Amino acid sequence: PRLAVIVVAAGSGTRLRGGAPKAFVGLGTRSILHRCLLGVFAGPLAQVVVVVPEGYEGDALTDARDAAGPAADLLTVVTGGATRQQSVSAGVAALWADVAVVLVHDAARALTPPAVFERVAAAVDAGAAAVIPTLPVVDTIKRVDADGRVVGGVDRSELAAAQTPQGFRRAVLEEALSGAETDHTDDAAAVAAAGHAVVTVAGDEASFKITTAPDLERARSMMQGAPA
Numbered sequence: 001p002r003l004a005v006i007v008v009a010a011g012s013g014t015r016l017r018g019g020a021p022k023a024f025v026g027l028g029t030r031s032i033l034h035r036c037l038l039g040v041f042a043g044p045l046a047q048v049v050v051v052v053p054e055g056y057e058g059d060a061l062t063d064a065r066d067a068a069g070p071a072a073d074l075l076t077v078v079t080g081g082a083t084r085q086q087s088v089s090a091g092v093a094a095l096w097a098d099v100a101v102v103l104v105h106d107a108a109r110a111l112t113p114p115a116v117f118e119r120v121a122a123a124v125d126a127g128a129a130a131v132i133p134t135l136p137v138v139d140t141i142k143r144v145d146a147d148g149r150v151v152g153g154v155d156r157s158e159l160a161a162a163q164t165p166q167g168f169r170r171a172v173l174e175e176a177l178s179g180a181e182t183d184h185t186d187d188a189a190a191v192a193a194a195g196h197a198v199v200t201v202a203g204d205e206a207s208f209k210i211t212t213a214p215d216l217e218r219a220r221s222m223m224q225g226a227p228a
């Protein structure tokens with residue numbers, strides 16, 4: 001089935017304080033977005049939709065064309081929205097008619113290994129409606145009330161940390177987003193709320209989301225081959 005990747009890069013990046021929207025902060029020779037797209041274009045694709053903040057469409061196209069190389073004609077750049085879910089919806093609206101499988105990926109997970117894209121796409125091809133990469137939770141998690149008091153524990157063995165790319169049959173994602181009544185922080189939550197089963201595949205430590213300044217340092221040192 002024809003595969004598209006939607007890369008959401010329309011966040012403001014206020015927690016990173018990088019002086020630009022997060023995806024346009026420097027990493028390697030260019031930007032977080034550029035590095036992310038190098039990984040995306042390592043696999044076979046029919047379309048790549050990049051969702052960016054208003055005013056950054058031109059910058060995004062320059063970086064994306066460079067990362068895409070000969071595959072530049074597969075690129076679509078669109079303007080995002082106020083929330084991640086709105087940005088994903090803008091990306092979905094730009095999908096070409098013959099796309100059947102969609103992977104939604106955070107630009108901020110710039111070092112995601114190509115093998116993770118392959119695992120997610122393979123699970124959708126094998127028949128799953130929705131697939132997410134996850135990692136086991138290593139910390140002990142507490143439920144805490146508004147006053148900062150611990151009100152209970154959570155069984156860690158039942159928890160997993162969700163990453164991206166998250167993969168979907170196109171119709172399932174479209175239906176879930178168009179019917180979503182709340183603003184979900186990931187696409188699998190919208191799809192699960194619409195009543196679909198979501199399956200997991202193994203995520204990867206390298207797929208961490210660049211959120212804070214130390215995360216950016218970690219990404220930079222990983223790219224130099226130094227221990228993170």
Ligand code: C5P
Pocket residue numbers: 008009010011012022023051080081082083084085087088105106107108109209211
């Ligand atoms: O804010 P957070 O780190 O959870 O954002 C995850 C991803 O979603 C980032 O790649 C960010 O650029 C994207 N995003 C977006 N539009 C928004 C908010 C976040 O594309 N309005």
